[in-house]
Amino acid sequence: MAVSKNLRVKTSILVVLVAVFNSVGNVLLAKGMRRMGEMPDWSASTLGLYFVNAFTSGWIWLGIGSLMLFFVSYLLVVSWADYSYVMPAAAAGYALTPLLGHLLLGEAVTPARWVGIAVICLGVALVGPTPPSTTEQD
Amino acid sequence: MRTVVFLAIVVFAGTGGEIAATHAMKRLGEVKGFAPRALLSVLGRAFRLGWVWLAIALMALAFFSFLALLSWADVGFVVPATALSYVVGALGAKLLLGEQLSPMRWAGILLVSVGVAIACAR
Numbered sequence: 001m002a003v004s005k006n007l008r009v010k011t012s013i014l015v016v017l018v019a020v021f022n023s024v025g026n027v028l029l030a031k032g033m034r035r036m037g038e039m040p041d042w043s044a045s046t047l048g049l050y051f052v053n054a055f056t057s058g059w060i061w062l063g064i065g066s067l068m069l070f071f072v073s074y075l076l077v078v079s080w081a082d083y084s085y086v087m088p089a090a091a092a093g094y095a096l097t098p099l100l101g102h103l104l105l106g107e108a109v110t111p112a113r114w115v116g117i118a119v120i121c122l123g124v125a126l127v128g129p130t131p132p133s134t135t136e137q138d
Numbered sequence: 139m140r141t142v143v144f145l146a147i148v149v150f151a152g153t154g155g156e157i158a159a160t161h162a163m164k165r166l167g168e169v170k171g172f173a174p175r176a177l178l179s180v181l182g183r184a185f186r187l188g189w190v191w192l193a194i195a196l197m198a199l200a201f202f203s204f205l206a207l208l209s210w211a212d213v214g215f216v217v218p219a220t221a222l223s224y225v226v227g228a229l230g231a232k233l234l235l236g237e238q239l240s241p242m243r244w245a246g247i248l249l250v251s252v253g254v255a256i257a258c259a260r
Contacts, residue, residue, distance in 0.1 A: 135237055
């Protein structure tokens with residue numbers, strides 16, 4: 001079954017957006033939460049105060065914004081592409097995050113993590129060439 | 139036991155939410171226009187579907203269960219274990235969405251799942 005080049009291009013662009021907004025959103029949220037410190041206890045009043053504090057953090061809002069963009073790009077791409085295509089292809093983001101950390105921030109990447117990144121890339125390389133859409137559309 | 143229950147919620151609510159969103163968007167049909175106005179109109183229609191709200195509710199449930207899980211369980215176990223989502227999601231795509239998974243796609247999904255588990259293990 002021939003897949004139009006146009007379909008592949010727009011699928012690839014959106015999969016990249018899905019992966020990037022997802023990992024950037026998670027990193028920003030994690031950064032925001034770390035700056036707030038650990039929650040002292042799980043009582044209702046502490047939880048309430050903690051949430052109110054979280055929403056005054058710029059990092060948290062940036063993280064939420066990025067995750068909203070992730071959701072929107074995800075909705076757009078699955079309007080034509082398979083879920084079983086988008087999900088593993090976007091896992092390239094897992095490989096991208098430590099790779100960027102290593103190249104841009106000089107963070108150490110453990111040997112185990114290099115192996116994991118290589119295996120993810122291999123998996124993405126296998127999924128990538130399969131037809132992005134296998135369900136009939138009206 | 140609590141850890142297993144929460145892990146199951148993370149995996150099944152997360153993939154369930156993504157599958158619900160995919161189902162919703164397949165009903166709307168392929169998005170073809172990417173101008174801001176066309177995108178807003180698509181999103182406006184999407185957010186009128188119950189499936190999209192179910193997706194958001196399930197994904198939020200998965201997200202907060204994940205945070206709760208991390209508060210007592212070891213990150214080095216929890217994050218790699220959630221790599222199971224790729225396999226559960228692939229089964230859901232086949233059984234619930236009727237997608238055709240070729241052997242090549244299965245092999246890729248298994249590798250991605252194993253790779254994420256290795257990369258995130260500590």
